[in-house]
Amino acid sequence: MAFTLDVTSMTEPAVPSGVRDDDWAALAERFRAAHQAVSVIAATGLYGYRELERQSAERARVTAFAAEVAGRYDDIVVLGIGGSSLGAIALRSALLPAAWNARTTTERSGRPRLHVLDNVDPRTITGVLSVVALPRTLFVVISKSGGTVETLAQYLVVRDRLAREGLDAARHLAFVTDPVTGALRAIAVRDGIPAFAVPPNVGGRFSVLSPVGTLPAALCGIDIEALCTGAMVMRDATMGDDLMRNAAGLFATLQWRAHAQAGQGQHVMMPYSDALRDLAPWFVQLWAESLGKVDADGMHVGPTPIASVGATDQHSQVQLFMEGPADKTVTFLRVEASADDVEIPRLEAGEKALAFLGGHTLGELLDVECRATARALARAGRPSMTMTVGASDAWHVGGLMMWLMQATTLAGALYRVNPLDQPGVELGKRLANRELGHPDFAASVLTSDLASDLASGAEDRPVPTRRIRVG
């Protein structure tokens, strides 16, 4: 049970643009300052994602609820978007067997399928409602604020269906939301719907280890204590201010340094593992939404995270990573040994293109390709690092997620932004709410120039339209 982060190919001489021996002292100092800034904020209690011991009571409620309803449902349908869905999707891919949702009830031994409705497309909710039997379905509605318009719209559709089939809402709904405020909390209290709390000091994109991620996971039989134990081990190993002993600090500092000093601001996350595949989009939200904003000097900053998967994307994106502009770093995620590896049979001895494969395993092939891609990138002067985990089990997945959350917090200090807010999405939300007739719109407090313009109608001035029509 271990994690190893190898950053050799982020350094010189492996890669010419990499860190030189005499750069390390300054980087260690820069990291110490960032660590200090994070510590000051942490002391105010804002980094709730780390406080897993304090959250053990709510976690026990999740476990007890999952035990209580075991066998009652064939399908769990999560209604949530962004930070309320990406964690559950990543946990499903990592910790439920592949093709889980295509298995029959018997093949799943009575454990439910997990569907995540992370968009308001009518086609998708209709599709999922057509394959579940409502009397055997639990809908988990997740919105930290209780006011996410996409999720509330889905909730209304589902609640109406339940009512029409004469089903008890309290038996077919569960909420994950703020402990006190918001529409979902009010409805839960009114109607006796089971509700689990997202701690107020845990932001959406940092919430996977709260009931936001653990409730859907536990309902499908995932070991959430192992998940959180792995996370706590990683947390404890990434609290210090010594750069060379802090894997999260090293990741954050090397990414920041690649961006600031070598123009490498596109950060590719490339698991060589189908199990870890959906950790990449989860990381994309974490890194993009936390760091892409206005910094302390008023500059627009932030790296662009890119989700990729190996070996698949060797046939899609690696050409660009190898020969395109030298503006990227690649982080490989490797799993040491696969429990259920598959040997490639010795067939087709007459076919040169096939014969040499016999006797190898698929896991070996995947791993050889990972190392070959890393070496080819280094030979082309393109930096990469490799995080190797012992297995893709709950303990290691929890650890990986904590590693990246810790790194994001530290990167916020390096980039000199607040990693916990997302002011850039407000304007779009207001424009949509106004068009939909939200009663608060007119009264909403206008805090920015954009919002003032908006209120005055300035954004509505007509501009000449340019369109092409085909067909």
Place this chain on the structure above:
Amino acid sequence: MAFTLDVTSMTEPAVPSGVRDDDWAALAERFRAAHQAVSVIAATGLYGYRELERQSAERARVTAFAAEVAGRYDDIVVLGIGGSSLGAIALRSALLPAAWNARTTTERSGRPRLHVLDNVDPRTITGVLSVVALPRTLFVVISKSGGTVETLAQYLVVRDRLAREGLDAARHLAFVTDPVTGALRAIAVRDGIPAFAVPPNVGGRFSVLSPVGTLPAALCGIDIEALCTGAMVMRDATMGDDLMRNAAGLFATLQWRAHAQAGQGQHVMMPYSDALRDLAPWFVQLWAESLGKVDADGMHVGPTPIASVGATDQHSQVQLFMEGPADKTVTFLRVEASADDVEIPRLEAGEKALAFLGGHTLGELLDVECRATARALARAGRPSMTMTVGASDAWHVGGLMMWLMQATTLAGALYRVNPLDQPGVELGKRLANRELGHPDFAASVLTSDLASDLASGAEDRPVPTRRIRVG
């Protein structure tokens, strides 16, 4: 049945960095030159993806085969990677009902599920083999060259399983490969396995309208004639050299201009539609692998395509797009009207956060969010364009794919690269093949400095390793 491309927000005054009125003449001229370069190459027959009439005989064979085997299989399993899988995945999402693979045989009316094994992870192939009944399964092995190591490894595993269950390979395998050469073709001839041809002048990432995409699609009941008809309509509308009348030329030219003249080299593809969601990763391969390479001046060039989906990624990436560095363009894909829209019920009148949603539809909500996001981006000075299609049916999906393939060809000329090759992936392939013991490795022709270094063992020189271990 129509497509409308609105580029207003790629222009000034909608967006300050956009095209100014007096820039258009030079852009039109630059496009005419690129168009001329493409025409010269097209005359040599290299752009086979456009020659859909010539490919009608093979398409008829695909249709006849699908009709012949109708009802025989419950599961179609594609073994393919990159250009041999992304098209099938995009067609499945777009043209099979949502949650298709979670439906029972009866709910699917006898039509098969579609699984795409686009990676060599042993867990995934084991998972899929555990949910299909081999006697009711057809494996479609897709490799243009017939030598893709990942796909051949999967083929060997599957072939062995079929043999062990005493099943006839010719009834449970179908190949899509080169018409004459390669290991798969040789095996097909030897064993009487149905085999369909990828025309030699159709590259992998341009092959979705060949049997690479049409065979899996037709087997699941998708109308491949409608797909190709939509594509031909779009092709005919995007052959001319007048920038303002060529939607593919306009897309390519505005993206290239944004990159070259405004530093906007990250090109986000953001469908507001779950059906069109997987067009984005398909486009990512097309744009990245075609354009990310060394140009005529020896410079490393190419935009970074980024896959996104609305409204979902408003809660993930839009913060970065709004407030991060001003280095991105966003292309929205919108579907005009959803056939099976869902009304949001008027419930919870007492809850302000919910009451205003009642009476709207989910489709309306999705569309309001798309337009609000585009307007918010424009107000923040961030460029975007919007492609609107009448419906997400086969005809329009074929048209969208042709639009982007035509645009890629034209962008190759604008970026002054060969959009049809992928030299940057060779080194990684060689390193992997050497480690796996491929007999050709020693004898392979060495054409680059990298390859020479490799042959001499220079890439193997040790570098100091830097690692952190946790746990």
